[in-house]
Amino acid sequence: MGDGTQLGKVRGLGSAKHGSHHWLQQRLTALGNILLVGFLFVSLVRLPLGDHGAVLRWAANPLVAVALVLLLVSVFWHLRLGLQVLIEDYVHGPMRLLALVLLNFYVVGGAAYGIFAIARIALAPVTAGPGGM
Amino acid sequence: MAGNETNARPRAPHLQVYKWGPAMAVSILHRASGDGLAIVGALMFLWWLGAIAAGPDAYAAFVACVWHDPSPEITLFHQITNILGKVVLVGLTWAFFQHLFSGLRHLILDTGAGYELKTNKLWSVVVIAAGVSATIATWLYIMAGAL
Numbered sequence: 001m002g003d004g005t006q007l008g009k010v011r012g013l014g015s016a017k018h019g020s021h022h023w024l025q026q027r028l029t030a031l032g033n034i035l036l037v038g039f040l041f042v043s044l045v046r047l048p049l050g051d052h053g054a055v056l057r058w059a060a061n062p063l064v065a066v067a068l069v070l071l072l073v074s075v076f077w078h079l080r081l082g083l084q085v086l087i088e089d090y091v092h093g094p095m096r097l098l099a100l101v102l103l104n105f106y107v108v109g110g111a112a113y114g115i116f117a118i119a120r121i122a123l124a125p126v127t128a129g130p131g132g133m
Numbered sequence: 134m135a136g137n138e139t140n141a142r143p144r145a146p147h148l149q150v151y152k153w154g155p156a157m158a159v160s161i162l163h164r165a166s167g168d169g170l171a172i173v174g175a176l177m178f179l180w181w182l183g184a185i186a187a188g189p190d191a192y193a194a195f196v197a198c199v200w201h202d203p204s205p206e207i208t209l210f211h212q213i214t215n216i217l218g219k220v221v222l223v224g225l226t227w228a229f230f231q232h233l234f235s236g237l238r239h240l241i242l243d244t245g246a247g248y249e250l251k252t253n254k255l256w257s258v259v260v261i262a263a264g265v266s267a268t269i270a271t272w273l274y275i276m277a278g279a280l
Contacts, residue, residue, distance in 0.1 A: 034236075037229070049200075050196055052185070052189045053189075056185055059182075075175065079167075082168070083168065086168060110175060113179055114182050117182040117185070118182060120186040
């Protein structure tokens, strides 16, 4: 879009003035990801992942559930910014708009699916029995 | 739309004319690992969360597909996905560490530090080596725990 040619200037296709906003958000969500994905990584290595009851009890812990929701927000925000740049670099013409729309569907839909899954886990009625709390 | 009209402004030469160096490699690996995490990693994570929420049977089906099918007669599909699942998980581990270390490098570069040629080359090599090393260390730890 408008790389400073005279025609571009006439058409008003200059910078969208969103560049520094995008740049800053990418860094801030990167900081969030270091903490939250770091926490997830350590948890995944330490959890008995084959044991549904143990994984469920871990994810249902209020602090863990909040951390997982924050992780989804931070990660999906960050990956939206990253994949947006990927699309802008490699996809041209009308397909670019389609790709960016699909990206937004993926990001909003994916984050909503994940957050709802955590809500189901954290708010599910506690079942008595082996493995239950 | 811009991009169709002829443009006399100078352009960067195509990538092929450059000799590959560690900084270029770490740059494209940052993009590749990030995109891998953004698509494969995020979808695997959502699949896992959905399986936890859906209950023990759904979770067992997830584990049987991605990691190990405990049934006596394993279907050909699960034989393939059990191998593919481990390859993807090792790949995601590497992508996580590569993107993490490379991202930390970018945060330091953002301060204006580390652009001297030798320093830049050194830390590019360190990032790549650290990503591979951390991946190997993680899976040795996991395999040691499994034995």
